[in-house]
Amino acid sequence: xxxxxxxxxxxxxxxxxxxxxxxxxxxxxxxxxxxxxxxxxxxxxxxxxxxxxxxxxxxxxxxxxxxxxxxxxxxxxxxxxxxxxxxxxxxxxxxxxxxxxxxxxxxxxxxxxxxxxxxxxxxxxxxxxxxxxxxxxxxxxxxxxxxxxxxxxxxxxxxxxxxxxxxxxxxxxxxxxxxxxxxxxxxxxxxxxxxxxxxxxxxxxxxxxxxxxxxxxxxxxxxxxxxxxxxxxxxxxxxxxxxxxxxxxxxxxxxxxxxxx
Amino acid sequence: xxxxxxxxxxxxxxxxxxxxxxxxxxxxxxxxxxxxxxxxxxxxxxxxxxxxxxxxxxxxxxxxxxxxxxxxxxxxxxxxxxxxxxxxxxxxxxxxxxxxxxxxxxxxxxxxxxxxxxxxxxxxxxxxxxxxxxxxxxxxxxxxxxxxxxxxxxxxxxxxxxxxxxxxxxxxxxxxxxxxxxxxxxxxxxxxxxxxxxxxxxxxxxxxxxxxxxxxxxxxxxxxxxxxxxxxxxxxxxxxxxxxxxxxxxxxxxxxxxxxx
Amino acid sequence: xxxxxxxxxxxxxxxxxxxxxxxxxxxxxxxxxxxxxxxxxxxxxxxxxxxxxxxxxxxxxxxxxxxxxxxxxxxxxxxxxxxxxxxxxxxxxxxxxxxxxxxxxxxxxxxxxxxxxxxxxxxxxxxxxxxxxxxxxxxxxxxxxxxxxxxxxxxxxxxxxxxxxxxxxxxxxxxxxxxxxxxxxxxxxxxxxxxxxxxxxxxxxxxxxxxxxxxxxxxxxxxxxxxxxxxxxxxxxxxxxxxxxxxxxxxxxxxxxxxxx
Numbered sequence: 092x093x094x095x096x097x098x099x100x101x102x103x104x105x106x107x108x109x110x111x112x113x114x115x116x117x118x119x120x121x122x123x124x125x126x127x128x129x130x131x132x133x134x135x136x137x138x139x140x141x142x143x144x145x146x147x148x149x150x151x152x153x154x155x156x157x158x159x160x161x162x163x164x165x166x167x168x169x170x171x172x173x174x175x176x177x178x179x180x181x182x183x184x185x186x187x188x189x190x191x192x193x194x195x196x197x198x199x200x201x202x203x204x205x206x207x208x209x210x211x212x213x214x215x216x217x218x219x220x221x222x223x224x225x226x227x228x229x230x231x232x233x234x235x236x237x238x239x240x241x242x243x244x245x246x247x248x249x250x251x252x253x254x255x256x257x258x259x260x261x262x263x264x265x266x267x268x269x270x271x272x273x274x275x276x277x278x279x280x281x282x283x284x285x286x287x288x289x290x291x292x293x294x295x296x297x298x299x300x301x302x303x304x305x306x307x308x309x310x311x312x313x314x315x316x317x318x319x320x321x322x323x324x325x326x327x328x329x330x331x332x333x334x335x336x337x338x339x340x341x342x343x344x345x346x347x348x349x350x351x352x
Numbered sequence: 353x354x355x356x357x358x359x360x361x362x363x364x365x366x367x368x369x370x371x372x373x374x375x376x377x378x379x380x381x382x383x384x385x386x387x388x389x390x391x392x393x394x395x396x397x398x399x400x401x402x403x404x405x406x407x408x409x410x411x412x413x414x415x416x417x418x419x420x421x422x423x424x425x426x427x428x429x430x431x432x433x434x435x436x437x438x439x440x441x442x443x444x445x446x447x448x449x450x451x452x453x454x455x456x457x458x459x460x461x462x463x464x465x466x467x468x469x470x471x472x473x474x475x476x477x478x479x480x481x482x483x484x485x486x487x488x489x490x491x492x493x494x495x496x497x498x499x500x501x502x503x504x505x506x507x508x509x510x511x512x513x514x515x516x517x518x519x520x521x522x523x524x525x526x527x528x529x530x531x532x533x534x535x536x537x538x539x540x541x542x543x544x545x546x547x548x549x550x551x552x553x554x555x556x557x558x559x560x561x562x563x564x565x566x567x568x569x570x571x572x573x574x575x576x577x578x579x580x581x582x583x584x585x586x587x588x589x590x591x592x593x594x595x596x597x598x599x600x601x602x603x604x605x606x607x608x609x610x611x612x613x
Numbered sequence: 614x615x616x617x618x619x620x621x622x623x624x625x626x627x628x629x630x631x632x633x634x635x636x637x638x639x640x641x642x643x644x645x646x647x648x649x650x651x652x653x654x655x656x657x658x659x660x661x662x663x664x665x666x667x668x669x670x671x672x673x674x675x676x677x678x679x680x681x682x683x684x685x686x687x688x689x690x691x692x693x694x695x696x697x698x699x700x701x702x703x704x705x706x707x708x709x710x711x712x713x714x715x716x717x718x719x720x721x722x723x724x725x726x727x728x729x730x731x732x733x734x735x736x737x738x739x740x741x742x743x744x745x746x747x748x749x750x751x752x753x754x755x756x757x758x759x760x761x762x763x764x765x766x767x768x769x770x771x772x773x774x775x776x777x778x779x780x781x782x783x784x785x786x787x788x789x790x791x792x793x794x795x796x797x798x799x800x801x802x803x804x805x806x807x808x809x810x811x812x813x814x815x816x817x818x819x820x821x822x823x824x825x826x827x828x829x830x831x832x833x834x835x836x837x838x839x840x841x842x843x844x845x846x847x848x849x850x851x852x853x854x855x856x857x858x859x860x861x862x863x864x865x866x867x868x869x870x871x872x873x874x
């Protein structure tokens with residue numbers, strides 16, 4: 092059995108500490124996929140939630156100072172219970188506050204996967220240059236993924252026109268997807284949560300596992316674009332939830348555009 | 353005039369202190385139904401808001417430590433102004449933090465209705481066993497409703513494949529609804545807000561009032577499933593808002609599946 | 614080139630400190646329009662964000678005591694960097710807490726535009742009478758806009774059946790729009806964010822600029838109502854995002870109903 096079917100059988104509990112803007116979209120996306128999202132954030136209950144969790148997502152999109160304590164506590168308990176962590180360093184190049192928090196998290200706890208766009212990953216590796224949450228970079232996602240892997244020594248997912256995944260120094264490039272994912276808020280954030288669902292119970296995910304996560308999501312996005320009114324962002328967002336519910340492993344296998352480099 | 357028409361005539365103000373994930377869906381659902389939602393939470397303004405309110409919803413889905421003071425203040429002012437309170441104890445079996453808060457609220461203030469799934473209600477009555485927000489129980493909703501009524505002596509709504517409502521020891525079972533309500537985040541949370549709307553200005557709601565609330569919501573969900581693409585969760589959520597806007601009392605009367613026990 | 618095209622070319626960064634209920638809808642609306650929303654709120658990063666921002670929206674819909682410091686800091690940095698500010702004083706007539714905050718903000722910092730319904734503006738100018746977020750007024754939006762302009766000496770947008778815009782004492786009335794905007798949560802809040810997008814980099818917007826913002830939004834809302842199932846609130850909200858993406862300046866020019874008074 093491949094991972095998508097396993098998710099639908101096990102309904103792993105995915106703790107999502109994510110931004111206020113995309114909580115609803117993220118929870119609906121994970122439910123549609125077959126995971127069991129819990130958007131709990133309070134440090135006083137993180138030990139209990141993470142005892143039963145398959146994975147933890149930390150997305151800093153709407154981080155405030157008082158969230159830091161909760162996020163650090165969640166990471167601590169996740170490490171303690173061997174729960175994999177996905178970090179989504181949203182707009183971490185836009186402020187020292189965001190970048191410092193991400194670097195502290197990465198230094199203090201074992202992060203399993205970092206998922207961001209090229210600008211965000213570049214900000215973490217040293218060269219920041221961004222406006223808000225939008226990417227602005229000339230380097231390829233492949234180069235950015237390799238640099239981030241070399242610095243942080245964890246799995247890296249860099250999204251862009253071509254997505255790059257780096258695990259243990261080996262890279263896959265994914266050519267699936269649609270530009271509409273950047274016209275809907277949370278298109279990248281939901282991917283971070285989908286990655287968390289695919290690596291449940293697995294603190295050392297393989298390149299193939301992450302490739303399955305990305306191709307499942309991006310092939311679903313292509314189907315969403317082709318469904319009724321799917322070229323318009325309002326309907327695209329609705330269709331994407333539908334397609335995450337409908338998609339089968341055979342769809343992914345038939346449509347995936349993966350290049351090993 | 354039945355209650356649904358009265359809601360559409362009076363547009364009662366429903367104060368919803370609810371979780372971050374479902375605020376938009378809840379507000380849109382209540383607006384569609386005909387109520388007037390206000391998602392205010394700050395304790396410094398609760399006295400004023402509750403002076404004009406028809407009902408108060410307290411949903412702990414994304415509770416953090418700093419929310420407790422606001423929720424307790426809201427309950428205090430609601431009791432003071434004779435405003436009915438619906439408590440939705442989301443995932444209260446998943447952490448001591450959640451369960452302790454709910455029990456403190458129930459001990460300190462008069463709660464009009466508790467609305468939850470079987471696991472949540474069981475956690476409150478003593479036998480907790482749950483993973484995140486999902487129910488995991490072998491007892492019938494009817495048994496769970498009766499046990500909760502016996503312990504808390506307030507109206508109880510337990511949702512599941514068959515929903516059970518207990519008022520003054522008498523129970524109605526509702527067989528309407530669709531499993532898609534569990535595939536969309538906030539399917540249960542919105543019901544809690546709909547219950548609050550139906551009991552506006554009524555701190556001692558009858559079994560028939562709560563039965564109207566549940567059948568209106570669950571019949572609307574059946575219509576939403578039958579509307580265009582309604583078997584898919586993205587479109588189902590959109591359709592549910594539409595159907596809460598369209599539904600008439602005659603639709604509910606013709607389609608309700610209520611069993612008195 | 615008119616402003617809509619310019620927005621789509623420049624993708625101005627719009628910092629939205631807005632309420633929890635409408636963050637997703639607001640971000641999706643601005644992305645569809647062509648702006649680049651950032652929902653950052655933390656005071657520690659506001660100086661950096663506002664250095665690159667085209668405009669700042671402050672919407673108090675779900676304000677809590679601890680948000681005040683962040684909002685005041687954002688306004689301070691916006692003034693420092695000559696970034697225009699739109700204030701949306703949601704339900705400011707419903708509590709002393711809200712009204713006092715708005716008046717303090719208006720006294721302390723230069724606000725570029727106030728956008729609200731008639732009740733909200735009347736609450737700010739002295740005559741409060743409202744229930745939650747709903748308007749309840751007998752004065753015309755034109756009279757309310759003039760009174761607010763006279764008191765605060767900034768641009769005023771009062772929405773209602775007929776919208777009134779007052780800049781430097783001159784008033785335009787907009788007859789476009791649909792009542793469905795009041796059946797969807799955030800119909801007014803998103804307009805506030807759209808206004809912020811149209812006045813980017815412009816702390817002294819003209820009456821024509823604000824008229825373009827309002828007619829673009831309200832004509833898009835008319836198109837959304839006419840699109841598939843658009844007379845129902847669930848589909849209307851989805852269609853509105855689509856139409857903000859599709860709308861062209863020629864559509865606005867052909868359909869705008871503007872009366873100079």
